[in-house]
Amino acid sequence: MEWKILARFVVQTPHRVIRNGCVVVEGDRIVDVGRAGLSGRYPRYERVDAQDCVVIPGLINAHCHAAMTLMRGIADDMPLDRWLGKIWSIESELRREDVYVGTVIACLEMVRSGTTCFNDMYFYPGAVAEAVEEVGMRGVISVPIIELDDRARGERLLREGEEAVREHHGRAGGRVRCSFGPHAPYTCGPELLVRARELADRYHVGVHIHMAETRDEAKRADEAYDLGLNGRSLVEYLDEIGFLGDNVIAAHCIWVTDRDIDILARRGVGVASNPVSNMKLADGIAPVPEMLNRGVGVGLGTDGAASNNCLDLFEEMKAAALLYKATRGDPTLITAHQALEMATLGAARALRLEGLGAVEGGRKADLVLVDLKRPRLVPTHDPISHLVYAVKGGDVKTVMIDGRLVYDRGRILTVDEEGFLERAQRASESLMERAGVGG
Ligand SMILES: [Zn+2]
Structure with missing residues (x-):
């Protein structure tokens, strides 16, 4: 799959942030990162509108x-x-x-x-x-x-x-x-x-x-x-x-x-x-x-x-x-x-995982979109400050791993989440019972 993600901020690294940025993904890799204008070079790529989001490395x-x-x-x-x-x-x-x-x-x-x-x-x-x-x-x-x-x-x-x-x-x-x-x-x-x-x-x-x-x-x-x-x-x-x-x-x-x-x-x-x-x-x-x-x-x-x-x-x-x-x-x-x-x-x-940890051409497409349109995150002057001091995990809107969408707007796209929540509760209760621990 080929994507171009247009976002209000792209945090390439904590020291390199692009305002109105674009991240281009081909298959499992990031191939290009730049200002929003970059998107014109990739006319046929699936467009992800993330104007309310900051894109960060997974x-x-x-x-x-x-x-x-x-x-x-x-x-x-x-x-x-x-x-x-x-x-x-x-x-x-x-x-x-x-x-x-x-x-x-x-x-x-x-x-x-x-x-x-x-x-x-x-x-x-x-x-x-x-x-x-x-x-x-x-x-x-x-x-x-x-x-x-x-x-x-x-x-x-x-x-x-x-x-x-x-x-x-x-x-x-x-x-x-x-x-x-x-x-x-x-x-x-x-x-x-x-x-x-x-x-x-x-x-x-x-x-x-x-x-x-x-x-x-x-x-x-x-x-x-x-x-x-x-x-x-x-x-x-x-x-x-x-x-x-x-x-x-x-x-x-x-x-x-x-x-x-x-x-x-x-x-x-x-x-x-x-x-x-x-x-x-x-x-x-x-x-x-x-x-x-x-x-x-x-x-x-x-x-x-x-x-x-x-x-x-x-x-x-x-x-x-x-x-x-x-x-x-x-x-x-x-x-x-x-x-x-x-x-x-x-x-x-x-961990010596050289292909991860930054939004740069050549790195793996492990990308997280954080929704800034929340009372807690308005106004946004410095996205780095928000990411550490104000954002909660629940503000994450979309997650891409290896170029594949895994989570989007409240839904896990890969496995039956509901089913696993029930299985986990049952498994834990049975485990505590076997171990003789009140749970
Ligand atoms: Zn430990």
């Missing part, structure tokens, strides 16, 4: 556990240890169908709020891939490799991860990608971490890990695997064992030092910051301004719906922009431009 959720939508609102207001205990007992009852339905619901929520791609870590990768494919989204999928004190379990999950890469990487015309997901330095020993890393290199895919989420994580990892850290940080340890590299994306990175940030920058490690989840679980506050200053690629993630409880990146951008102002007494920290960049180009860079 948002990228840099860290998620999509199927945890089924556990939304089930473990609120408790510390991470208790939270993990409750969640892990529910997860032990998960079936493939649960993951499939939970991921579809997550995809629907994300698409409706302008997210076109997400970086996921969850069980039953085949079910996740199927959901991504059917909804028409993009996803980077990894199996959480959790060893704890059971080496055989670590081995089994590593093999599952490898099978997922073999089977699903590149699926759905490349919309599905895979990576290796060693869960965290306190749930995987050094040998397993290095092996996951080596396999990722061999298959030319990424590594997705949780890192430095809680204050006592280094101590826990040290005790669990006898690392002999002796005051060295987790980042230093991971660097010493050769784990860090530019194909690694690390979620959280809250408890990192200046020296750690230098190491992350030097190794090209991407960071997925999840301010809402971090606040909710009282994990702490990641030094994102310092990471950005030193050139670390930082994306924004929602984390799972059990700790957020929404998958709306507009909320996440606003939270990221407010958090540092409030806690450090400096209103210049994390500007609207920086917040939007983290949810687009920053995430694309952290």
Whole structure:
């Protein structure tokens, strides 16, 4: 399909905005971007009138556990240890169908709020891939490799991860990608971490890990695997064992030092910051301004719906922009431009998805039209300000992914949304019953 989208604003990147712009799409790619006059050069292309809209690059959720939508609102207001205990007992009852339905619901929520791609870590990768494919989204999928004190379990999950890469990487015309997901330095020993890393290199895919989420994580990892850290940080340890590299994306990175940030920058490690989840679980506050200053690629993630409880990146951008102002007494920290960049180009860079994150010729046609004709968004002087401080996910009017319309004016065009809402409610009730949790 060939399209020309005429919009009041085209946000190519947070620093390049065209007023009265035109975006031309052929197949799955953006081929031309410019002022409205450009449209005359493409007379036969399907015209999309978006004079009331701002066109932005599809948002990228840099860290998620999509199927945890089924556990939304089930473990609120408790510390991470208790939270993990409750969640892990529910997860032990998960079936493939649960993951499939939970991921579809997550995809629907994300698409409706302008997210076109997400970086996921969850069980039953085949079910996740199927959901991504059917909804028409993009996803980077990894199996959480959790060893704890059971080496055989670590081995089994590593093999599952490898099978997922073999089977699903590149699926759905490349919309599905895979990576290796060693869960965290306190749930995987050094040998397993290095092996996951080596396999990722061999298959030319990424590594997705949780890192430095809680204050006592280094101590826990040290005790669990006898690392002999002796005051060295987790980042230093991971660097010493050769784990860090530019194909690694690390979620959280809250408890990192200046020296750690230098190491992350030097190794090209991407960071997925999840301010809402971090606040909710009282994990702490990641030094994102310092990471950005030193050139670390930082994306924004929602984390799972059990700790957020929404998958709306507009909320996440606003939270990221407010958090540092409030806690450090400096209103210049994390500007609207920086917040939007983290949810687009920053995430694309952290995930090494070079074709995404901007509205430019040659990039993938993952486009989101946000309706500005709303009381909340009038008047519009600076669309970047609105996108971070005023827009809500529900203001998204149209979503195109890979050149295909997936959502338009209140309707999901790819799957039976109503049916999935009912299935998700049923699946969640049955899951809670099996796990013996009041839901
Ligand atoms: Zn997570």
